[in-house]
Each structure stands twice: as structure tokens, then as C-alpha cells.
Amino acid sequence: MKKNVLIIGAGGVAQVVAHKCAQNSDVLGDIHIASRTVDKCRKIVESVREKKSLKTEVKLEAHALDALDVEATKALIVSTGSQIVINVGSAFVNMSVLRACMDTGVAYMDTAIHEEPNKICETPPWYGNYEWKRAAECKEKGITAILGVGFDPGVVNAYARLAKDEYFDKITDVDIVDINAGNHGKYFATNFDPEINFREFTGVVYSWQKGAWQTNRMFEVGKEFDLPVVGKRQAYMTGHDEVHSLSKNMDGADVRFWMGFGDHYINVFTVLKNLGLLSEQPVKTAEGLEVVPLKVVKAVLPDPASLAPGYEGKTCIGDFVKGLKDGREREVFIYNVADHRQAYEEVGSQGISYTAGVPPVAAAMLIASGEWDARQMANVEELPPRPFLDILNRIGLPTRIKDEQGDRPLSFS
Amino acid sequence: MKKNVLIIGAGGVAQVVAHKCAQNSDVLGDIHIASRTVDKCRKIVESVREKKSLKTEVKLEAHALDALDVEATKALIVSTGSQIVINVGSAFVNMSVLRACMDTGVAYMDTAIHEEPNKICETPPWYGNYEWKRAAECKEKGITAILGVGFDPGVVNAYARLAKDEYFDKITDVDIVDINAGNHGKYFATNFDPEINFREFTGVVYSWQKGAWQTNRMFEVGKEFDLPVVGKRQAYMTGHDEVHSLSKNMDGADVRFWMGFGDHYINVFTVLKNLGLLSEQPVKTAEGLEVVPLKVVKAVLPDPASLAPGYEGKTCIGDFVKGLKDGREREVFIYNVADHRQAYEEVGSQGISYTAGVPPVAAAMLIASGEWDARQMANVEELPPRPFLDILNRIGLPTRIKDEQGDRPLSFS
CATH class of the missing domain: 3.30.360.10 (Dihydrodipicolinate Reductase; domain 2)
Structure with missing residues (x-):
């Protein structure tokens, strides 16, 4: 049973993730939002409070973080007691955040493939260039890492x-x-x-x-x-x-x-x-x-x-x-x-952010309940679809x- | 009788100006080309030599110059003995180059109106914002400054x-x-x-x-x-x-x-x-x-x-x-x-550079001969058109x- 969510990123998708985590805080626990620009995180916190999205009283905090800095990310995971990291930051930070999760033994999720700033469309399959290279280590260490769990992919x-x-x-x-x-x-x-x-x-x-x-x-x-x-x-x-x-x-x-x-x-x-x-x-x-x-x-x-x-x-x-x-x-x-x-x-948030931000929260709820806590790296089609679609059906994406x-x-x- | 030309700028128009000055070096004397990037000036010098454009043997030299630096421009005018400055550099340097010409007592020409980098389309008439503010001083000092003597304006x-x-x-x-x-x-x-x-x-x-x-x-x-x-x-x-x-x-x-x-x-x-x-x-x-x-x-x-x-x-x-x-x-x-x-x-050079670059050389020839050495600031329509169009007729723009x-x-x- 994992709980307490660290959201990486503070854009439109992060806003949706934060609201949806709040609406399900009984299952997910504390919510921490971290990005380079802490003001953007604070605005999300304010928006969650304004809309009274929190189902139960949990911690809801904003943090400044350069997610390319693995040590800083690990420190934040530890200090916040987060066991589930939802990475909806820039696609350039995936591998750093994944590393931090693997080193601290917490669950990792993202909604888009890792990219390097100066490269485009590398050799297919793209997952083979970065993420899948960490699959064996995830399995060995029992790390749950769900790749691409937005709407598409996801x-x-x-x-x-x-x-x-x-x-x-x-x-x-x-x-x-x-x-x-x-x-x-x-x-x-x-x-x-x-x-x-x-x-x-x-x-x-x-x-x-x-x-x-x-x-x-x-x-x-x-x-x-x-x-x-x-x-x-x-x-x-x-x-x-x-x-x-x-x-x-x-x-x-x-x-x-x-x-x-x-x-x-x-x-x-x-x-x-x-x-x-x-x-x-x-x-x-x-x-x-x-x-x-x-x-x-x-x-x-x-x-x-x-x-x-x-x-x-x-x-x-x-x-x-x-x-x-x-x-x-x-x-x-x-x-x-x-x-x-x-x-x-x-x-x-608008609909595109909504469709991308609700699914990782459903996945987090399944990690919290254990159903998707796979203790290995997985793409979404490698996990049982029914529990995931069932939660989505209830939380906004039927x-x-x-x-x-x-x-x-x-x-x- | 003024002679020796300093060309400011090293783009396509400067290339045309250099060639046309060279073709009329018997009238215009030495040719100096100056811009921030001295390599571009050197390429123009090479091109003039390759095409054997020089009518008579005169100095033909490249110089590095930041034309926003009035003192450096004055020093170059003096050291090269230039009495006619053809400014075909960026429109941002007009007022600095004009200042340098006024301080050294030499003739000034440009082909486009002065602009400040961070302003667009100021109050009409545009010439009133910068150039014409120097008209009284030009007249008092007997400085010939011909504004906008490309094709259009010109x-x-x-x-x-x-x-x-x-x-x-x-x-x-x-x-x-x-x-x-x-x-x-x-x-x-x-x-x-x-x-x-x-x-x-x-x-x-x-x-x-x-x-x-x-x-x-x-x-x-x-x-x-x-x-x-x-x-x-x-x-x-x-x-x-x-x-x-x-x-x-x-x-x-x-x-x-x-x-x-x-x-x-x-x-x-x-x-x-x-x-x-x-x-x-x-x-x-x-x-x-x-x-x-x-x-x-x-x-x-x-x-x-x-x-x-x-x-x-x-x-x-x-x-x-x-x-x-x-x-x-x-x-x-x-x-x-x-x-x-x-x-x-x-x-x-291509045709647009050609139509912009030939006219200032015709004007320079009229300054050299004295016909357009007006000893004041002038827009082209304030000068007798026949001698100008006559030279253009002979040097490529009938x-x-x-x-x-x-x-x-x-x-x-």
C-alpha cells in the first residue's frame, strides 16, 4: 500500500492531476507539487483550495525543484514521504526523475516518452532508447514504473x-x-x-x-x-x-x-x-x-x-x-x-489537459490499492485494463x- | 571636389556599391569598406578584384568597425582620408554615422531611414524623428548629407x-x-x-x-x-x-x-x-x-x-x-x-541590391563633381534630378x- 503523491510539473496537466488527487485524497494521501517555478505550483495549490477539491484534509504543498537534479529530487521524495511520483513535467526530465524514484524505492509514472533537447525522433522503438534500458534494474529492485499513462499514450x-x-x-x-x-x-x-x-x-x-x-x-x-x-x-x-x-x-x-x-x-x-x-x-x-x-x-x-x-x-x-x-x-x-x-x-483546465491528467491519477489509485503496483517497469497495455477503465469511468473519463x-x-x- | 569613399556595411547592397565605386574609381578615388564582420568586407574586396572592377588603381581596403561607435567611425574616416561616406549598413547606425560625418566635415549618404531597434513606425513624418533634427547643424557647418538615396527612397x-x-x-x-x-x-x-x-x-x-x-x-x-x-x-x-x-x-x-x-x-x-x-x-x-x-x-x-x-x-x-x-x-x-x-x-548581387546600391554611387559621383555637394542636408527630390538620372542612365539604371x-x-x- 503506497501513498502520498509528488507531482512533478506545474502546467495544465499538473493542474488536473492535483485536482484529481485532491478529489481522491482519502486513497492517495498528501499531495506535493514541484516545478522550477514555485509560483506556478502555488497557483495550483490555490486553485485546489478555491474549488474545495480536497476530499479529506491532507498536506497540500508547493515546492521549487529542478527535476534534472537527481539528488534534489531524491531529497524531496524523502522529505515529503512521497511513495508515488507522477511526472507530468517536461519530457526532458523523465530519466532524471525515474532515477530518483529507483534510488528511493518509490513508484514512478509519466505521460510522455523521454526526450533529449537536441534530438528528434530517434530509432524506433523509442522506448528502447531510454526507458526500457532501466527495465531490468526496475524488476531487480521491485520498482513500479508505469510509462506513458496519460490518454494517448495511456x-x-x-x-x-x-x-x-x-x-x-x-x-x-x-x-x-x-x-x-x-x-x-x-x-x-x-x-x-x-x-x-x-x-x-x-x-x-x-x-x-x-x-x-x-x-x-x-x-x-x-x-x-x-x-x-x-x-x-x-x-x-x-x-x-x-x-x-x-x-x-x-x-x-x-x-x-x-x-x-x-x-x-x-x-x-x-x-x-x-x-x-x-x-x-x-x-x-x-x-x-x-x-x-x-x-x-x-x-x-x-x-x-x-x-x-x-x-x-x-x-x-x-x-x-x-x-x-x-x-x-x-x-x-x-x-x-x-x-x-x-x-x-x-x-x-481545458479538455486536452484533462484527458492527459486524469489517467495518471487513476493509475496512482491502483498503485495505492496494490492492483497496479507491478514492482517492475510496464507500459499500460501490459497491465490489466479493467480496473483502470473502471476508475476512469467513475472519475471523469468514461x-x-x-x-x-x-x-x-x-x-x- | 570631394573624393575617397568609405562604405559602411558589407551586405548585398554594399557589394554593389563597392563594385560601382570601383568602376568609377577615376572620379571617386580610394574605396574603404567597413563593417562589424571584417570577413564580409574582405569577401567584397576579393569579388571586386576578381571581376577586375577597378577602373584605375586606387586603395581598396576592408576594415572592422562598430558603426554605433562614433569615435571609432571618426577615426576611420580620418585615417582613410575619406571625404564621402556611403552608409549602407543597418538602419540602426544612421545617426551615429551621420554624427561622425558632421564632426569630421565629410559628406554623408544613406539609403534608408534611421530606426531604433525597439521602436516601429513612429510619428510621421519619420524623417522628423531623427534625421531632420540635424538639418540646421548640417547647414551651419556646410555638411552635405543626402538622405535616402537608394532606389526607393532615392x-x-x-x-x-x-x-x-x-x-x-x-x-x-x-x-x-x-x-x-x-x-x-x-x-x-x-x-x-x-x-x-x-x-x-x-x-x-x-x-x-x-x-x-x-x-x-x-x-x-x-x-x-x-x-x-x-x-x-x-x-x-x-x-x-x-x-x-x-x-x-x-x-x-x-x-x-x-x-x-x-x-x-x-x-x-x-x-x-x-x-x-x-x-x-x-x-x-x-x-x-x-x-x-x-x-x-x-x-x-x-x-x-x-x-x-x-x-x-x-x-x-x-x-x-x-x-x-x-x-x-x-x-x-x-x-x-x-x-x-x-x-x-x-x-x-541580385537585382534588389543592385537597384539600391547603384544610386548612392551616382550621388557620390555628383558630390565628387560638386553638382550635388549641397553643403546641407537634403532629400533626393530637393536636388536637381537630371544630372543624377543622367549618370544612372550610364551606369546601369536607365x-x-x-x-x-x-x-x-x-x-x-
Whole structure:
């Protein structure tokens, strides 16, 4: 039975994590929030107090922390008595925070793959470049480390595992589709850290098809999907974390990721990319200042957290799974629909932050209860999906199924 | 009789100025080129030697100079014995270089209005903010300072004066049109310093109409012009230096400036502007680095000088002048057509640099001969246009006239 949560990061997702931990403080215990900018942590603490999100009276504290500093992170884990670390900070700090958890014997979780600032889209499977290199040590030391437990990656991995367990004898195709049909009213903004957002799209698009890694360029392969609630939407094959673990865990099925983009996003992206403004490599100004263009683009774009108040509309994210059941071909769409305004009203964040921030709290609750305290490193599809989806069903991200029998909530009877 | 030229700056325009000074070294004497980066000056020296541009054997030397340092500039003027300074450096150094010229008693010229790095589009007339504040002192000390003597501003001001002197009794409208129908083959590039290029378009568009300053937004007012050689082209009313002196010197005529833009330029510009990437105000990255977005955009764009080798096509720049002559309404188009490839073959620069760099050399020759050694500050339309256009006719920028009598070269018989 582990408890007391240390949240690393203080962006829009961290805000959701803090609120959801507070709403389940009877299970999770104390809540500590740490990031480079302690003021941002304090604002989250204030927001939790304002909305009276704490279910039971526990410690709720803000801390300044450079999460690249392993010793400082270990010290904070120890001094706060945290046994569960939810890392929703920058993707650059994953390996440092994981190290701190392994050294202090506490559970680790993140929602996106580790990245090094100056590299993009390394050799697939991406998890093999950093995280999985620590798998043997985690197993040996009995460290629970759950990788990529946001929505995508995360819940969509659980959907794939659910399909494998319950709906198919053999799966041939997993197509993960992520559509944000919301409108933030700004000229242009990304829904999470622009640096990470653009880095996803500037490199090679990897998909797992016919038992091998296939490569495409971004926006090279487009497809229209007809989805519940949000309707017909154009999406493009995109590189994404979950493809890199599902490629290993879906018994050879093709795994592709599709993200919805409007023409306006593509135009802005294309202009910035062609000009070299999305580059992670430093350039030198005429005045001799070394600067990474992508970091300047991030600096001028709206803070994703600032989009929340005016955000309208819904997201639809899910897995189209094809394969055989009882000798017959079938297709199932397992999905969630979330609402931007509802998310804002509940936790002060927009829908994309909400879908990314609620799942690690569900996972933390399963670590607290022992059900997911795996004492090894795991991607989400390697863990039993039902308990996870059951909690999500209760805390804000219900699962629905659409197949030849219609469109209905996932049943937990 | 002044001679020996100091060129400030080492970009594409400086390259043209150096070559043209060399081709007229019998009149102009020694040639010194100075900029922050002495290597760029050395490359220009090499290029002049390679193309054997020197008409007579004179000194041709490169110097390192921070032109914001008035004392260093004065020292260089004195040590090189330069009596004519052609400032084609950054628009930020105008006032420092002018000061150095006034203190050493030598002639000053530039091709663009002074700008302060952190301000855009100040109160009209722009010349009143900086340059004209030195006019009384120039007159008192007998300093020749010719402002804005590139093509536009510069030659187009002489065209306006020519129209006033020879083609009209009363002028009602001066519409200056600048069309670059060339193609550099890159995704996107500006034809001169991107920082200055974009700064022209991010602020208010000032025009002089009905005896007052009128304001518009960039790309708000568009118009199709049908021009010799380059044909029908879409242009937009744009803020530009020459409007700010012609407003004073054209006896109350309306003065507008129009620049040609393709849809692609407008799209890239619109994306960058709306994102805030054209801002001259510093932003702070997440890592705490202070940086001016526009300087980063400049750093990622192609160096305008690098466009020269592959540049194809022509430019057409001129003045549509309307008014009354002998009681009748008439319209005259006074213009020049330049060719990118021809410019490259002659002086190693593209056409836009060529049209900007040849006029100050013609002006320098008129200062050397005494005809334009005005011993006061002057905008180009305040000086006799015929000698200037006569030299330009001979050294690469011939003037043509189109009116009800047809389309013909300006006659100098």
C-alpha cells in the first residue's frame, strides 16, 4: 500500500492531476507539487483550495525543484514521504526523475516518452532508447514504473489491451485516432507544450505495419474518420509514443496513430517548419546570441493553460481495432468523448489537459490499492485494463464502445 | 571636389556599391569598406578584384568597425582620408554615422531611414524623428548629407521631382510602385535585411492624402497595376520612407507607396505576424533567455546576398504621377526595369541590391563633381534630378517614361 503523491510539473496537466488527487485524497494521501517555478505550483495549490477539491484534509504543498537534479529530487521524495511520483513535467526530465524514484524505492509514472533537447525522433522503438534500458534494474529492485499513462499514450493502450482480451481472437489493425474538435478562439495555439507538440511532427512518422517499422513524412498520409459526437474529421498519420510499445505487445498487428488537423494548423505548421523555426538546433542571431528557434516559437505562443477559460467543444480519442473473432472479421471502436468547458468548470483546465491528467491519477489509485503496483517497469497495455477503465469511468473519463451491436458505454457489471 | 569613399556595411547592397565605386574609381578615388564582420568586407574586396572592377588603381581596403561607435567611425574616416561616406549598413547606425560625418566635415549618404531597434513606425513624418533634427547643424557647418538615396527612397524621389519640373504644372497624385517579378527559387526569403523588411510592414501604413497623414493596416488596401515588362501585378499600400519627405516637397499632392506581394509572401508574413514572431520586443524563453523574435526569424531566413546566383526575372519600380499640364489632366509613369541575372553577372548581387546600391554611387559621383555637394542636408527630390538620372542612365539604371505619347527612354539630349 503506497501513498502520498509528488507531482512533478506545474502546467495544465499538473493542474488536473492535483485536482484529481485532491478529489481522491482519502486513497492517495498528501499531495506535493514541484516545478522550477514555485509560483506556478502555488497557483495550483490555490486553485485546489478555491474549488474545495480536497476530499479529506491532507498536506497540500508547493515546492521549487529542478527535476534534472537527481539528488534534489531524491531529497524531496524523502522529505515529503512521497511513495508515488507522477511526472507530468517536461519530457526532458523523465530519466532524471525515474532515477530518483529507483534510488528511493518509490513508484514512478509519466505521460510522455523521454526526450533529449537536441534530438528528434530517434530509432524506433523509442522506448528502447531510454526507458526500457532501466527495465531490468526496475524488476531487480521491485520498482513500479508505469510509462506513458496519460490518454494517448495511456488509456488508448488500455483500450488496445481490452480489445485483445475481450473482443478478438486475433487483432490485425489498431488505428488510434485523436480528434480535438474544440475551439480556443485564438489565432493559433497548441494544446500542450508547443515544444513537445511540434517536436512530434517535425521528424519521421513511424508506424508499425506488416511486422516492420514504416516511415512517412508528416501530413503525407491523410484519412477522413467518421466519429461519434464530433463527426467527420480529417486526420493524418503521426508519430506517437504508443505505437512504439504496442508494436511489441499486440502480437504483430499493424499499429498506426492518427491525429486530426485543420487546414489552418497545417498551414501555420508548414510555414514555421519550412522557415526552420521549428528546429531544435540552435541558430546564431546577427548579434551573436545562440538560440533554439523552437523555444522562441514556444515563448510567443499562448500558454496552453491559458486557453482553458474560453475553450468550447469536445475531444474524441479512441482505438479502431480490426481482427477476427470466432472466425469472423469485425471492427470495434473503443473511445472517450471529453468536453472542454466541463473540464474547465471542474478543475480549471481545458479538455486536452484533462484527458492527459486524469489517467495518471487513476493509475496512482491502483498503485495505492496494490492492483497496479507491478514492482517492475510496464507500459499500460501490459497491465490489466479493467480496473483502470473502471476508475476512469467513475472519475471523469468514461469509456464507450461502438461495433456492429451499436454504440454504448463499456459495461462494468 | 570631394573624393575617397568609405562604405559602411558589407551586405548585398554594399557589394554593389563597392563594385560601382570601383568602376568609377577615376572620379571617386580610394574605396574603404567597413563593417562589424571584417570577413564580409574582405569577401567584397576579393569579388571586386576578381571581376577586375577597378577602373584605375586606387586603395581598396576592408576594415572592422562598430558603426554605433562614433569615435571609432571618426577615426576611420580620418585615417582613410575619406571625404564621402556611403552608409549602407543597418538602419540602426544612421545617426551615429551621420554624427561622425558632421564632426569630421565629410559628406554623408544613406539609403534608408534611421530606426531604433525597439521602436516601429513612429510619428510621421519619420524623417522628423531623427534625421531632420540635424538639418540646421548640417547647414551651419556646410555638411552635405543626402538622405535616402537608394532606389526607393532615392531614384523614385528624383522621378517625382522630374515630373514636377518638366511634366506638370500641378501634381495631384504620386503613386510609387515597387514590383519584384523575380524568382529566387527558395521557399521564402526577403530581398534585403529581413529585420528591416518586416519592420516596414508590421506597423501602421502611413500615406499622405488630402493634405494629411492617413493610416491603414498592412495589406488592407490592394490594387492591381499593369506595368511595362512585368505585366499585371497585385500591390498593397505600404509605409515607406519616401512618402515622409515627398509629403513636404510635392506641393500638397497625394503621395502613396505600393509594393507588390504574392499570396505566398502574404501568407508567411501573416502567420509570422499573428504568432508574434515579427515583434521587435524581446520575449523570454522558458529557460529565461531574453530574445527578440524578429532577430531569430532573420537568423533562420536565407541571407539576401545568398539569393543572387539563382535569381531570375526582373524588377519594375517607378512613379505614376497624375496632375495638370497646360490645363489638361495627364498621367505619366517614370520607371526603371532591372534584371536579376544581369545584376549578378555584373557585380555578383541580385537585382534588389543592385537597384539600391547603384544610386548612392551616382550621388557620390555628383558630390565628387560638386553638382550635388549641397553643403546641407537634403532629400533626393530637393536636388536637381537630371544630372543624377543622367549618370544612372550610364551606369546601369536607365530611366523610361510612359505617357500618352508612348513608352520611351528618358531623353538626355
